[in-house]
Amino acid sequence: MAFRIPSGTTESATVAPLEIAELPGLDHPSGRRQSPAIRALRRMGKAIRSNRKASWGAGLLALFCLLAAFPELIARDNPSAIIYKVSLGPSLHHLLGTTGLGQDMFAQVIWGTRPVLEIALGVGLASTAIAVLIGVAAAYLGGFWDAALNLLTDVLLVIPLFPLLVVIAGYLHSAGTAVMIAVITLTGWSYTARQLRAQALSLRKRDFLEAARVRGERPFYIIVVEIIPTMTSLLVASFLTNALYAVLFSTSLQFIGLGDPSQVSWGTMLRAAENNEAFQTGQSLWIIAPGLCIVGLGAAFALLNYAFDEVGNPALRPLRLSQKRAQRRKIAKQTT
């Protein structure tokens, strides 16, 4: 999970294969010229409908978004009110029972969705934006700026993230949503920036950019209108990866006591449960319920990311039944 090294140092940051379909200038069969961004998004929409992993991921994410948007419709109890008997088992009044402190656990889990999702979306958007800004600018400007920005990215890339986060959060004491977003974003944008730079570099000599330059467009226009739309699938992947890391990092920080203790959130719930020895007092649900939610939300982002990856790289797709049979026959032949 979170503390995994982004696979690859400076050298091996991968460049997503640029698909022909993503290049502008190729016309849609219908004759209309389509923006590459719209084409990429359409392909993802199709993946969500047809790829089982993507459908699951999208469904889970939609569910959590609903919970975060309308928690009061599902859980009527006040999540932070300490008004019930402590450590009640699950019942109709308290679907998951009550905590060792006397709060309704179901309400806590439902209301706890919002801060986690806010942090995930915030970090996903912010770090993708910074990565685009730095990665694409480096590639486009070239020369000194490229070298300088690239060095900055590389240095940040190799400093271990989670310990750094712990140290910063340790100085800050309690990090609320905004601080959490800022800290995770500032430490985590570098991997994506590298990928985007590599992608932008591979575009630099393409004809359509040459054409834009000849037309006399300003660099800003070229970057925003011509370069960035061709990277849509990479941007979506970056958003999903960073959102996933944000979920894992922020709940971890909250669990070790560096979050805002007054906030109702999955990580702070786990912290409270651990402090009150939930297992030893038979309060397993206090730890299991928020943990499963973290896994669910994380899985939503990871499944979507994996599925879109499969769409872009057909070699990784699971084999169809007919292909499987052919493969088996081949293996059978080899082994005899």
Add this chain to the structure above:
Amino acid sequence: MRFALRRLGFFLLTLWAALTLNFVLPRLMPGNPAIAMISKFKGGVSPQALHTLEIQFGVFTHKPLLSQYWTYLGNMATGKYGVSLSEYPATVGHIIKQAIPWTLGLVGLTTILAFLLGTGIGIVGAWHRGGTLDSVMPPVFVITSVIPYFWLGLVLILIFGVKLHWLPYFFSYSFTATPGFTVSFIWNVIQHAILPAATLLITTIGTWILTMRNTMITTLAEDYVRMARAKGLSSRRIMFDYAARNAILPNLTGFAMSLGFVLGGAILIEFVFNYQGVGYWLLNAVDNEDYPLMQALFLLITVAVLVAILISDIATAILDPRTRDAI
């Protein structure tokens, strides 16, 4: 040679960046955190501890920033990390020395095990493309890779510790055991390591398997693999000597790097199991506002990573000549 020098230069640069970050961070924070901490202790801070804070955090000193910086760099280079505030009068160096072997043993061995097992499973899975293993693996490991370490640790504690009473889950050995090179003590240590090691293994093995499988699939489509088949070589030979040997490179470099992450990679697991390694002490230091200890541990973790990356870069260049020109 030029490549190695460039990597070395980058190593020194990142080392300097990490050192400077360590120096600048507390000074950037709103209000000096060290001063806030001292006022909380209300004069209960010893002169030695104050001296440490003065140099490393700029507390109660009127020396210019630059001279503070030089003193700090000198201290770090000569291993003078000062005294710990929470474990006073123990020095920071003393605590670190005690913590390192536990982390190296637990996390180091588990990392090696995860690499070997994961790579093996990945090879076999990709070879039998479309088999049960191959179709079950990816979705399962997408899920296991998003389980937070600490939560999986808690769940294992619940099942095997609290409910079944099979394994211990607190500290690295029983308090009743006497440390020493006896069979019973070593057995005791192994028992205490099983649950944290299992937690780490389950959460990390997926990456090894997936990377190996995905590169292996690409490699299996190469012409030299087809050539080997045409020559009528045994499938075992093709699988290991032709395909796996070429596909293993990303995993090998990843392995060299992950060895660097041993020290700082299992902070939360050590925290959950109260296993007194580097990560446990880091969180302990954060909790007790023991800033000198925290600073030194962060530096240690970072340096381990930087050294590992340097080694892995150079190893890649030796193993794969194609990468030499790329940088």
